[in-house]
Amino acid sequence: MHRLQCCKDLDWDKPLNNDLVREWKNIYRQANSSPIIRVPRFVGPRDGEYKLIAFTDASRSLYGVVVFICHIETNRCCFLQAKNRMVNTHLKNKSIPSLELNAVLFGVESLMELHRDLTGGVCMKPVNISELLLYTDSICSLHWLDSCVSKMEKMQRLGVFTTNRLNAIQRLCEKYPVKFCFVSGKENPADSNTRPFSYRSLMKTNFLIGPDSNFIKTEDELSVIIPNPLTVDKMAPVIDYNVYVGINSEHSLNNSENAHLIDPNDISDFRRLVLIHRRVLRCGMKWKQKIGIEGSPKSPNSNLFAQALSQIISTEQKLFFPEVFSYFQDQKVRLKDLPKIVTQLNVFLDINNVIRVKVSLRHGRFNNRTFHLNQNVYREFRSDPPSIPFNNVFIDYLGPFTVKKDSESQKVWLLIFACTWSRGIDLRICNDLSVKEFLRSFQLHCFNYGVPQLVVSDLGSQLVAGANHNS
Incomplete structure (x- = not known):
C-alpha cells in the first residue's frame, strides 16, 4: 500500500502490473488462512490503580503506536490499542529520527485520547490512571525532548518540522504529564506495528502480550518528564x-x-x-x-x-454586573433594591467568584423571606444534564402517517425519545395510541438504551396512564 501510494506513475484507473497483483494475492491468501487473533477483554478490578504505557516506532514505510494498560499492584499488562499510519509523500524525504519524533507525537495523542476516554466525564465509573508512560527506541528523539524542556540554546538550530512537533507534544502534555523513556528495538512491541508480519512471526513477538514485569519495574536513567517538574532556585532574588x-x-x-x-x-x-x-x-x-x-x-x-x-x-x-456582586457582599440590602437578575435567574457566586445560574426551586430566600422566581422548573436539567446518553429524555408522539402493509393502508405513529445531553433521537413505531402500545415501545427503548432516570412529556392520556402503570 505504501509503495502504491508513493508511486507517481499509477493513477486511480490504471490497472496494476502482474508483480503487484501476485504480491497482493499472496497477502490476502495468508490473511484469510491465518487463525483469528483473540485479545482478552479482562484487564483487572475496576477499583484498581493503573498506568497507560505506549510504545512508538517508525520506519521508512510506517510509523505507529501500541498502548498497554498495566495494573500497578500486579504489574499485569494488557493490550489496549494499536494504530499505525503510512508515511505519505510529505514525510517520505524525512530522516528516521524525524519520523521517530513524529511517531512520538502520534503516541502522545493516542495516550491523551485514551486517558480522556477512560477518566473523562463521559465515563459512568472512571478508571484510576495514575501515570502515563511512553517508550521509544530513538535516543535522538529523547534528547530533543530533553533539550526542549530544558530550553537549551541549541533548540534554535532545529528545523521547523522538529520544532513544531516538539511544541505540539508540550501542548498535549499540559493536560496530563507524560514520562518519556528509552526501550531497545528488540523489546519494543511497536516494532511489529511498522513492518509487515505473518501470523506466525507476529505470535512470536511481544506485540499482544506487552513487556514483561521486570521491564516495567526497571527505572531508566534516560527519561524525560513533560512538563518538567519545577526546581527551586535557592539563589533567586527576593521579589515582592x-x-x-x-x-x-x-x-x-x-x-x-x-x-x-x-x-x-x-x-x-x-x-x-x-x-x-x-x-x-x-x-x-x-x-x-x-x-x-x-x-x-x-x-x-x-x-x-x-x-x-x-x-x-x-x-x-x-464590570457589567457590579450590583450583583454588591448584593452578595452585603446581605443587608432591602428587598425592593434586590437586583432583577437575582430574582429572574436565581444566580449565585461559585467558588471561583463567577456568577452562575441555579434553577432548582420556584422560590428563593432573601433575609429569611421568600420571593417568587420567574423561571421554568425544567431549565436546570436542560442546561446541565447528566453525561449519560438517554438518561434524561423528552417523549412525544408524531403522526399519524399512512403506510402500506400487506397491500393495505393503515395509520401508524412515531414515539420520539429525545436525549437532553447528546441531543440524540430514538424513534419507535406504534400501531395505535393505546397504553399497551406505548408501554411496548417504551420497553423496546429501555432494552437498547437502559431505563431513563427522568422522562418529561405532555399530559397525553396514554402517556399519563403508562406512567401510572409503571409506578
Missing part, C-alpha cells in the same frame, strides 16, 4: 510577589478589582487571551515557589486553563 497582578484574588491591577489583567481589546482571539493569562499565572506560581511564599503549591496546577478562564469571566462580570 504583590506586583504579579491577578495571581491571587487579594491583588489586582492598580488596586482595582474590576480591571482585567490583560486588556481584551488588545487580543484578537479569546482563546489566545486565555492562553496568555494562563502563562502569566504559571509564571507567578514559579516565582511564588522560588521566594518561598507560604501556601504556594508544590507543583503547578494542571488545570490552569480553567482557572485563567474563570478569572477573565469573573472580571468581565464585575
Whole structure:
C-alpha cells in the first residue's frame, strides 16, 4: 500500500502490473488462512490503580503506536490499542529520527485520547490512571525532548518540522504529564506495528502480550518528564510577589478589582487571551515557589486553563454586573433594591467568584423571606444534564402517517425519545395510541438504551396512564 501510494506513475484507473497483483494475492491468501487473533477483554478490578504505557516506532514505510494498560499492584499488562499510519509523500524525504519524533507525537495523542476516554466525564465509573508512560527506541528523539524542556540554546538550530512537533507534544502534555523513556528495538512491541508480519512471526513477538514485569519495574536513567517538574532556585532574588497582578484574588491591577489583567481589546482571539493569562499565572506560581511564599503549591496546577478562564469571566462580570456582586457582599440590602437578575435567574457566586445560574426551586430566600422566581422548573436539567446518553429524555408522539402493509393502508405513529445531553433521537413505531402500545415501545427503548432516570412529556392520556402503570 505504501509503495502504491508513493508511486507517481499509477493513477486511480490504471490497472496494476502482474508483480503487484501476485504480491497482493499472496497477502490476502495468508490473511484469510491465518487463525483469528483473540485479545482478552479482562484487564483487572475496576477499583484498581493503573498506568497507560505506549510504545512508538517508525520506519521508512510506517510509523505507529501500541498502548498497554498495566495494573500497578500486579504489574499485569494488557493490550489496549494499536494504530499505525503510512508515511505519505510529505514525510517520505524525512530522516528516521524525524519520523521517530513524529511517531512520538502520534503516541502522545493516542495516550491523551485514551486517558480522556477512560477518566473523562463521559465515563459512568472512571478508571484510576495514575501515570502515563511512553517508550521509544530513538535516543535522538529523547534528547530533543530533553533539550526542549530544558530550553537549551541549541533548540534554535532545529528545523521547523522538529520544532513544531516538539511544541505540539508540550501542548498535549499540559493536560496530563507524560514520562518519556528509552526501550531497545528488540523489546519494543511497536516494532511489529511498522513492518509487515505473518501470523506466525507476529505470535512470536511481544506485540499482544506487552513487556514483561521486570521491564516495567526497571527505572531508566534516560527519561524525560513533560512538563518538567519545577526546581527551586535557592539563589533567586527576593521579589515582592504583590506586583504579579491577578495571581491571587487579594491583588489586582492598580488596586482595582474590576480591571482585567490583560486588556481584551488588545487580543484578537479569546482563546489566545486565555492562553496568555494562563502563562502569566504559571509564571507567578514559579516565582511564588522560588521566594518561598507560604501556601504556594508544590507543583503547578494542571488545570490552569480553567482557572485563567474563570478569572477573565469573573472580571468581565464585575464590570457589567457590579450590583450583583454588591448584593452578595452585603446581605443587608432591602428587598425592593434586590437586583432583577437575582430574582429572574436565581444566580449565585461559585467558588471561583463567577456568577452562575441555579434553577432548582420556584422560590428563593432573601433575609429569611421568600420571593417568587420567574423561571421554568425544567431549565436546570436542560442546561446541565447528566453525561449519560438517554438518561434524561423528552417523549412525544408524531403522526399519524399512512403506510402500506400487506397491500393495505393503515395509520401508524412515531414515539420520539429525545436525549437532553447528546441531543440524540430514538424513534419507535406504534400501531395505535393505546397504553399497551406505548408501554411496548417504551420497553423496546429501555432494552437498547437502559431505563431513563427522568422522562418529561405532555399530559397525553396514554402517556399519563403508562406512567401510572409503571409506578
